[in-house]
Structures are given as structure tokens and as C-alpha cells.
Amino acid sequence: MVNHPQAQPSGSYHPAFEAVARTFEKIMAPPDQIGAALCVYLEGEEVVNLHAGWTDEARTKPWQENTVVNIWSATKGVGALCFAMAADRGLFDYEHPVARYWPEFATGGKGNVTIGQLLSHQAGLSALGNGTTLSDLCDLERAAALLAGAEPLWAPGSAPGYHLVTFGPLLDALFQRIEGRSLSIFIEEEIARPFEVDIQIGARTVARSRISPVFVAESFNRAGGDVLSEIQHRTFTEPPLDPLIANTEEWLTAELVSANGVSNASALAKLYDVMLGGKLLSMSALGRAIDCRIDGNDLVLALPFRWGAGFALNSNDTYGPNPRAFGHNGWGGSFAIADPDANLAIAFTTNTMAYRQREDPRAESIVKAAFTSLGSR
Numbered sequence: 001m002v003n004h005p006q007a008q009p010s011g012s013y014h015p016a017f018e019a020v021a022r023t024f025e026k027i028m029a030p031p032d033q034i035g036a037a038l039c040v041y042l043e044g045e046e047v048v049n050l051h052a053g054w055t056d057e058a059r060t061k062p063w064q065e066n067t068v069v070n071i072w073s074a075t076k077g078v079g080a081l082c083f084a085m086a087a088d089r090g091l092f093d094y095e096h097p098v099a100r101y102w103p104e105f106a107t108g109g110k111g112n113v114t115i116g117q118l119l120s121h122q123a124g125l126s127a128l129g130n131g132t133t134l135s136d137l138c139d140l141e142r143a144a145a146l147l148a149g150a151e152p153l154w155a156p157g158s159a160p161g162y163h164l165v166t167f168g169p170l171l172d173a174l175f176q177r178i179e180g181r182s183l184s185i186f187i188e189e190e191i192a193r194p195f196e197v198d199i200q201i202g203a204r205t206v207a208r209s210r211i212s213p214v215f216v217a218e219s220f221n222r223a224g225g226d227v228l229s230e231i232q233h234r235t236f237t238e239p240p241l242d243p244l245i246a247n248t249e250e251w252l253t254a255e256l257v258s259a260n261g262v263s264n265a266s267a268l269a270k271l272y273d274v275m276l277g278g279k280l281l282s283m284s285a286l287g288r289a290i291d292c293r294i295d296g297n298d299l300v301l302a303l304p305f306r307w308g309a310g311f312a313l314n315s316n317d318t319y320g321p322n323p324r325a326f327g328h329n330g331w332g333g334s335f336a337i338a339d340p341d342a343n344l345a346i347a348f349t350t351n352t353m354a355y356r357q358r359e360d361p362r363a364e365s366i367v368k369a370a371f372t373s374l375g376s377r
Helices: 015-028 075-088 115-119 134-138 140-148 167-179 183-195 230-237 243-247 265-276 283-289 361-376
Strands: 010-013 035-042 045-053 068-070 261-263 294-297 304-307 326-329 335-339 344-350
Touching: 010 015, 015 035, 015 045, 015 361, 035 265, 035 361, 045 265, 068 344, 075 115, 075 167, 075 183, 075 265, 075 283, 075 326, 115 167, 134 140, 140 167, 167 183, 183 265, 265 335, 265 344, 344 361
Parallel strands: none
Antiparallel strands: 010 045, 035 045, 035 344, 068 261, 294 304, 326 335, 335 344
């Protein structure tokens, strides 16, 4: 048995949020937790900014303040923000059919699918297609063409079904037709650069020395349960996905707003705080983006979900006690959320993929500690 050194957190926190700091210490204590970062903003002020651990399994390279990691589906919340910003500028309406901007999308009985339905995982396009590969997914034009020509796996608008990776090429193709820029360029020019937020889709311009690879813990659990439905099987195998693809150059140079954002907790918490502050979009536009568009058992995740226009919405107090809280979790543990009523933003990023989405004790304990700290102020 290998004895690993204890991961002592570095950074700072407001004394009122000591419960959050202690929670982070406990998260980093197990031997299979390698590296992570945690950040909390309250009412526009950073009140927690901590990081700990390492970026290698040998525990020789410390996680630094500027370390970034693949955040998986926590990227989807950034994509949802881009659409909310475009809607705020009057470029489209969530009730418009996707085919209004992307005529080819109408193929296969999808002519009435609205942008709001697409963003809330109701379009029935959770699988890229039989025999497709990672290379097909990373080729955004090819992936978008395959999806535009596909028939839905279920009746659009009848149920949510998580578009695990197809969300990326679908949103990028539609956004370019609406706004004119790719999501990656829009994020760089309208969000990352002007607000000094360290987030990119893919890592074409990120120094590889700053990027932590991801690792898989024994507790890691793929979504879907033990027996997969046909929809689940097709979603998870078209194309097949392995968590360690995040460490490949093909993945790092792709631009998938569904799953390969590269960022850290301080950047994500700051982004959600800026969102709450009305600097990126109007509060009415944010309200429309987090209106519930469908509430029910997700056909892919096999869990009850409430979806807004790209954002996951609070259910069963997953994001705290306030029903208007929203955000997005990523495969393996990273997440970013915001609560407009508490004016609170929380983000956690990790290189240790563990547990199952929406059933991760790390996220649960962090959110609980944050609201405990609010109550003690």
C-alpha cells in the first residue's frame, strides 16, 4: 500500500466561510483524490479561493493557482450563457424553430424543434450515429451535418434526454448561423478576454504545462445504471467515450462546448458571479434562460432533471435551498452553479473523476457548507 502525502490547501477564505474551507480539506483527504480547486463568490466578492493536491499520480507536481483542467459538461453552462447573451441582443427567440436558421436541420421530422427544446435536451439527438468515432465528433462540421440529417431517437419535446456530447456540434452550428462566430471565438472575445476569465473551449492556445490531466478514481460511476436502454446505449457508444480521452491531443485541440472546456474553479465562479451581476446580460434575459423548459426523468441519465435553456436547474436541493439556483455539473465531479436569490456563485474543479453525476458527495458537501456559512454570518 502506497502512503500518499496529505494535500494541504493553499489560498484564502473569509472567516465566515471556514466551514467551506474545512469541507475542502476533507474532500482532499482520501488517498484517491489527487488535485482540485474551489472558489466561492458572494455579492460580487470572492470569499473562498482554495486549491490543493497535485497534477500527477506520483504526487510530485503541485496543483498551482493557475492550473486548469478539462471541466467536461460544466462547459455546457458556458454555452447556455452564450445563447442567453445572443437572445438578450435580439438575435433569436427560444421559441423559434432551429430550422429557421439552419434549414437542413428540418430533415427527419425535426422541422418544429425549437431552440429552447434543443438547449433543454429535448431534440432526440443524443447519439451521433452508428459507427461514429471521436474523430467524427471533433470534426464539428461533419458532426453537425450528421445530426442535421438524423432522425430523433424519441419524439422531440416529449421528454428530456441528455445530449452528452452532441450538444457541442449542435450548439456550435446553430450559434454560428445566428451570431456569425463560433462559440469558441465568441467566448474568447465576449467573455474570457474582457472579463479576464480563464476559460477556453479546447486548449489550442493554453500552455500544456498549465493543464492537469484527468485521472479515474475507483468510485467513478458512469451515468445510466446497470442495464442500459437502447437510447442510453446509443448515447454512450455513438461515439464511444473513455474518460482518459481528455488527456489526448485530439481532444485538447477540439472545440466542444458540450464537454471540453478548459478552466478552473476561480474562473468559473467569477464567470457565474459576473452573470449574476448583470454585466454580461440583462437579468430578464438570465431569467428567461433559467425558466424551466422541461421537468422529468431524463432518458439518458435515468435521473429526474429540470432543464432550462442549456442550464441544469435546481431539484431536490442539489444546488441549495433556493429553487432558482442553476448551473451545470461535469462528468466526474467539476461543477459551477449560481443562486440569484442568495447572490452566490460556487465552482469546484478536479482532476479526479469520481462518483456519478448528481450523486457526488463532494458537490453535496460543498453546497451544504456554503449555505451553512451564509446562515452563520
